[in-house]
Amino acid sequence: MAIDLSRISLRPFKLTDVDDFMLWAGDDQVTRFLRWKTFTSKEEALTFINDVCIPHPWRRSICIDDRSIGFVSIFPGSGDDRCRVDMGYGIATKYWGQGITTKAVKIALSQVFKDLPNLVRLQSFVAVENIASQRVLEKAGLLKEGMLRKYTYLKGNLEDLFVYSFLATDSFPVVDP
Amino acid sequence: MEGGGNEFTGEITLRPLELSDIDDFMVWATDEKVTRFCSWEPYTNKEDAINFINTKVISHPWFRAICLNGQPIGAISVTKNSGNDRCRGELGYVLGSKYWGRGIATKAVKQVANTIFAEWPHLERLEAIVDVENPGSQRVLEKAGFQREGVLRKYMLLKGRTRDLVMFSLLSSDPKS
Numbered sequence: 001m002a003i004d005l006s007r008i009s010l011r012p013f014k015l016t017d018v019d020d021f022m023l024w025a026g027d028d029q030v031t032r033f034l035r036w037k038t039f040t041s042k043e044e045a046l047t048f049i050n051d052v053c054i055p056h057p058w059r060r061s062i063c064i065d066d067r068s069i070g071f072v073s074i075f076p077g078s079g080d081d082r083c084r085v086d087m088g089y090g091i092a093t094k095y096w097g098q099g100i101t102t103k104a105v106k107i108a109l110s111q112v113f114k115d116l117p118n119l120v121r122l123q124s125f126v127a128v129e130n131i132a133s134q135r136v137l138e139k140a141g142l143l144k145e146g147m148l149r150k151y152t153y154l155k156g157n158l159e160d161l162f163v164y165s166f167l168a169t170d171s172f173p174v175v176d177p
Numbered sequence: 178m179e180g181g182g183n184e185f186t187g188e189i190t191l192r193p194l195e196l197s198d199i200d201d202f203m204v205w206a207t208d209e210k211v212t213r214f215c216s217w218e219p220y221t222n223k224e225d226a227i228n229f230i231n232t233k234v235i236s237h238p239w240f241r242a243i244c245l246n247g248q249p250i251g252a253i254s255v256t257k258n259s260g261n262d263r264c265r266g267e268l269g270y271v272l273g274s275k276y277w278g279r280g281i282a283t284k285a286v287k288q289v290a291n292t293i294f295a296e297w298p299h300l301e302r303l304e305a306i307v308d309v310e311n312p313g314s315q316r317v318l319e320k321a322g323f324q325r326e327g328v329l330r331k332y333m334l335l336k337g338r339t340r341d342l343v344m345f346s347l348l349s350s351d352p353k354s
Contacts, residue, residue, distance in 0.1 A: 035261075077333075080216060080333050080334045080335070081333050081334075082334065083331060083332075083333060083334050083339045084331070084332065084333065120331045120339050121330065121331045121332065121339075123329075143330075145327040145328060145329055145330065146326040146327020146328070146329075146344060147326060147327070148304075148326055148344065148346070149302060149324070149326065149346055149348055150264055150265075150301040150302045150346075150348055151264075151265060151302065152261050152262055152264065152265065153260075153261040153262075153263070153264060154261070158264055158301060163327065163329065163344075165329070165330055167330055167331055
């Protein structure tokens, strides 16, 4: 049965998210294309939520009925790169393939450009093998600009990445539902 | 004046830039045609130039003067990255404007491409980003065998204005031109 997407929201992380956090951040499939290593203990997760997620410039928990099922992070640039931010996201496998991540990214786009009024460009890099994530970005309205060959090591593998972007001047996607 | 592809009348070599090259350095570094797409403004005094050579050039991972018959007429450099990004280096170059359109920059880039991968075994990808409004520099990279990967929209600020930039790359596994 399809999930009612109006149950999806974004909010800052809380320490009390830790058990829900472990369900997805403790899963290799979720962290496979992230720089995050898979979490193996509740203690590790609590420290991470406290030291990294909560003080983060812009990290949100993707929630269903206010329960954490994933994250969206925005990393700002600085100096001559201050016109742009990098976006990353991940979600529990149980919620893959149902339009939930796409909805979360659409919400993030509208919130980020409001929170950072000087922001010109939001970009996201996706490994070429990660087809599902490419579809999320395309459905959310980002433009694929090209493929960057052998761009970086991700968990020891030299990766080709697609780069996607969304500009403040692009048409914002409709968020509901 | 004819366009690019003309034969230069002399030998092009690369060597470290020294303090004794300061007068030659000033010829290109004070020229606003040369610095138009650089992040820096033209130099206005020798002291600043000496300071640049002493602080930035001497300690640079890879910086060379482009010489015509032994005389510096420009510079070319490769930045180094670390950790997950050690596979990647960024190429940059400047050439005195009276030497434009003769294939000199292309020759210098090809010389870098032929040596840098051997000098830096961790390097897999040499990349360069060029302003969309700098077709001369785009042609240099194309002639040197780089692949054009895409346009990064409003990617960074150049002298306070956001710019669209073209990303080029040459892999250690690409055929040498």
